[in-house]
Amino acid sequence: MHMSLFEVVGWHEGKVRMLDQRLLPDQEIYPEYSSAAEVAQAIRSMVIRGAPAIGCAAAFGVAVEAHRLAQAGVPAHWEEALMPGCQTLLESRPTAINLAWAIARMRQVIAAHPTPADLPARLLAEAEAIHREDIASCRAIGEHGASLIQPPDNRPLTIMTHCNAGALATAGYGTALGVIRSAHLAGKPIRVIACETRPYLQGARLTAWELVKEGIHTTLITDNMAGHLMSQGDIDLVVVGADRIAANGDTANKIGTYSHAVLANRNGIPFLVAAPISTIDLNTLRGSDIPIEERPADEVTHCLNQRIAAIGVHVRNPAFDVTPAELISALITERGIVRVPNREKIRGLFSK
Amino acid sequence: MHMSLFEVVGWHEGKVRMLDQRLLPDQEIYPEYSSAAEVAQAIRSMVIRGAPAIGCAAAFGVAVEAHRLAQAGVPAHWEEALMPGCQTLLESRPTAINLAWAIARMRQVIAAHPTPADLPARLLAEAEAIHREDIASCRAIGEHGASLIQPPDNRPLTIMTHCNAGALATAGYGTALGVIRSAHLAGKPIRVIACETRPYLQGARLTAWELVKEGIHTTLITDNMAGHLMSQGDIDLVVVGADRIAANGDTANKIGTYSHAVLANRNGIPFLVAAPISTIDLNTLRGSDIPIEERPADEVTHCLNQRIAAIGVHVRNPAFDVTPAELISALITERGIVRVPNREKIRGLFSK
Numbered sequence: 001m002h003m004s005l006f007e008v009v010g011w012h013e014g015k016v017r018m019l020d021q022r023l024l025p026d027q028e029i030y031p032e033y034s035s036a037a038e039v040a041q042a043i044r045s046m047v048i049r050g051a052p053a054i055g056c057a058a059a060f061g062v063a064v065e066a067h068r069l070a071q072a073g074v075p076a077h078w079e080e081a082l083m084p085g086c087q088t089l090l091e092s093r094p095t096a097i098n099l100a101w102a103i104a105r106m107r108q109v110i111a112a113h114p115t116p117a118d119l120p121a122r123l124l125a126e127a128e129a130i131h132r133e134d135i136a137s138c139r140a141i142g143e144h145g146a147s148l149i150q151p152p153d154n155r156p157l158t159i160m161t162h163c164n165a166g167a168l169a170t171a172g173y174g175t176a177l178g179v180i181r182s183a184h185l186a187g188k189p190i191r192v193i194a195c196e197t198r199p200y201l202q203g204a205r206l207t208a209w210e211l212v213k214e215g216i217h218t219t220l221i222t223d224n225m226a227g228h229l230m231s232q233g234d235i236d237l238v239v240v241g242a243d244r245i246a247a248n249g250d251t252a253n254k255i256g257t258y259s260h261a262v263l264a265n266r267n268g269i270p271f272l273v274a275a276p277i278s279t280i281d282l283n284t285l286r287g288s289d290i291p292i293e294e295r296p297a298d299e300v301t302h303c304l305n306q307r308i309a310a311i312g313v314h315v316r317n318p319a320f321d322v323t324p325a326e327l328i329s330a331l332i333t334e335r336g337i338v339r340v341p342n343r344e345k346i347r348g349l350f351s352k
Numbered sequence: 353m354h355m356s357l358f359e360v361v362g363w364h365e366g367k368v369r370m371l372d373q374r375l376l377p378d379q380e381i382y383p384e385y386s387s388a389a390e391v392a393q394a395i396r397s398m399v400i401r402g403a404p405a406i407g408c409a410a411a412f413g414v415a416v417e418a419h420r421l422a423q424a425g426v427p428a429h430w431e432e433a434l435m436p437g438c439q440t441l442l443e444s445r446p447t448a449i450n451l452a453w454a455i456a457r458m459r460q461v462i463a464a465h466p467t468p469a470d471l472p473a474r475l476l477a478e479a480e481a482i483h484r485e486d487i488a489s490c491r492a493i494g495e496h497g498a499s500l501i502q503p504p505d506n507r508p509l510t511i512m513t514h515c516n517a518g519a520l521a522t523a524g525y526g527t528a529l530g531v532i533r534s535a536h537l538a539g540k541p542i543r544v545i546a547c548e549t550r551p552y553l554q555g556a557r558l559t560a561w562e563l564v565k566e567g568i569h570t571t572l573i574t575d576n577m578a579g580h581l582m583s584q585g586d587i588d589l590v591v592v593g594a595d596r597i598a599a600n601g602d603t604a605n606k607i608g609t610y611s612h613a614v615l616a617n618r619n620g621i622p623f624l625v626a627a628p629i630s631t632i633d634l635n636t637l638r639g640s641d642i643p644i645e646e647r648p649a650d651e652v653t654h655c656l657n658q659r660i661a662a663i664g665v666h667v668r669n670p671a672f673d674v675t676p677a678e679l680i681s682a683l684i685t686e687r688g689i690v691r692v693p694n695r696e697k698i699r700g701l702f703s704k
Binding site: 024194195196199201204205209211212218219220221222223224225227228229231234255256259262263266300303306308309310311312313314315316317321322 | 376377545546547548549550551553556557560561563564569570571572573574575576577578579581583607608610611614615618652653655656658660661662663664665666667668669670673674
């Protein structure tokens with residue numbers, strides 16, 4: 001069985017511990033957090049990122065908040081006591097729906113608490129369950145997705161991915177990289193092209209790091225090279241993760257994903273989205289309803305804390321974009337594969 | 353009359369002087385070069401870049417080589433004596449055709465030299481002529497192009513550009529940025545979106561620097577944000593330069609240009625190419641015949657000399673891509689505008 005060589009987020013001696021992804025690939029450091037506010041700040045400042053990983057971190061954030069509050073005596077009104085912490089976590093980042101989904105699950109436990117003294121332990125158990133289920137989902141996504149990876153007889157299949165939808169973006173194993181991992185573990189000959197993913201360089205720093213560790217042949221490119229390589233026949237397939245999937249299949253993911261989808265479409269290259277069901281938000285009817293986070297300007301004017309841009313220039317920094325469902329060849333979930341997703345097929349996933 | 357605030361390349365006390373663009377926007381330093389080999393090395397290492405500017409630099413490179421040789425006495429066989437220098441310059445970068453075009457012009461002067469002792473001065477005069485004509489071409493391109501910049505009544509027109517096709521990429525004034533400059537000087541309300549242009553960041557470092565100096569409202573984005581902004585209606589028009597235009601109108605330009613063209617096409621946004629006639633190569637029949645330079649891996653794994661990528665990753669680094677003529681709404685040259693260029697219309701430009 002395949003095990004990650006690092007723990008993205010977990011519970012460690014009464015605290016939430018995360019791998020600080022801002023320092024990768026240079027340093028592997030595991031800071032710890034003791035309150036919901038601290039966990040929210042870690043999410044906001046990108047210590048941890050990736051929609052499913054953010055969901056797990058938020059769940060542990062609620063659990064650690066309950067532990068913190070209980071140290072001063074069990075609160076009379078748990079729901080009231082935990083409300084501010086839940087709200088802070090909920091507002092830490094706007095686009096990934098897994099965050100809201102995880103908090104909603106934790107709130108159900110809070111609302112149902114039969115014995116107030118047990119609640120911290122119950123919340124921790126729920127967070128651990130979300131974490132465990134996320135890994136199981138990723139493995140199932142990997143298995144389903146690997147069936148779509150069919151290298152030709154005479155050469156490896158070249159798969160392009162954007163940003164990091166890997167073990168680092170989830171509780172472990174990954175969604176898009178889960179598909180790649182499963183194909184690799186099944187002995188299928190593959191090569192990966194990782195887009196560096198400006199401005200935050202998740203592709204260069206995180207995806208390359210994960211895949212090289214795994215022994216998978218990986219080639220780094222700048223984001224603007226993808227279209228050229230597609231036009232040259234150098235890319236066979238694209239697989240990415242998702243931060244929120246609307247009810248009609250429109251998919252928000254890291255900025256640049258939409259461009260890759262348009263270019264894949266023009267060049268006749270399959271474009272796959274791999275994500276757990278928790279990424280689908282039936283309350284968001286279409287892509288244009290998904291809030292797109294604008295992040296600080298210095299992520300664009302600077303690269304690893306060095307200024308790269310002329311002084312006086314304005315900046316736009318949308319962190320995500322929306323790929324229309326019609327450009328998605330298949331959506332890979334833990335419940336199976338949906339080809340060219342639409343409202344009906346997406347609804348069908350929930351009755352499985 | 354509009355004057356540049358810096359000299360990109362020129363003749364200074366018997367040497368070729370260039371603005372070292374690798375140090376912009378932080379430092380404005382003007383190194384000098386005394387031989388064809390030194391100029392070729394400066395071109396190769398990106399002290400100067402941009403197809404028309406490279407052409408000018410190469411012409412001055414031939415002139416300075418003649419001056420250097422003449423110091424040891426006038427050679428008996430000028431053509432033989434200058435051949436290695438011309439060849440070194442020709443091979444300094446493969447994609448921009450203006451380089452070959454400028455060397456060919458200098459070779460005509462060498463072949464026709466009536467008085468051997470005068471040749472160095474004649475070569476310098478020819479290089480100065482190429483330089484002067486390039487500025488005149490850019491101004492004419494600017495005038496023609498500005499006629500296509502038609503802001504609506506109620507708001508400024510937002511023009512996106514990629515890489516740097518500005519004063520810094522030419523003898524002065526610029527091609528794509530020449531169009532923007534002319535529109536701005538004509539009082540048309542415009543705003544510019546500059547794509548940062550990884551890996552070499554010409555957009556962030558050079559285009560933003562030029563335009564901010566000029567007082568033109570400029571917003572910097574990472575390359576992968578262009579498609580998203582187009583889909584949101586935030587970009588009205590795209591204008592870029594060119595490194596080589598094939599006889600059928602297919603256009604090689606900085607990596608990422610092709611992707612922008614595909615995205616503009618999908619979103620119904622006009623896509624303009626601005627370039628002097630010297631960029632058109634009738635001997636290159638179509639885009640697939642244009643040699644695409646692959647540059648060193650460390651441009652991708654590093655950003656301003658800092659490593660950004662995990663160790664062990666492979667790299668692709670094509671410096672250019674090819675935009676098919678069908679995606680080009682108009683080609684703007686000093687001889688006028690060609691809408692949706694093709695073989696016939698391009699040939700027509702040469703009979704004007």
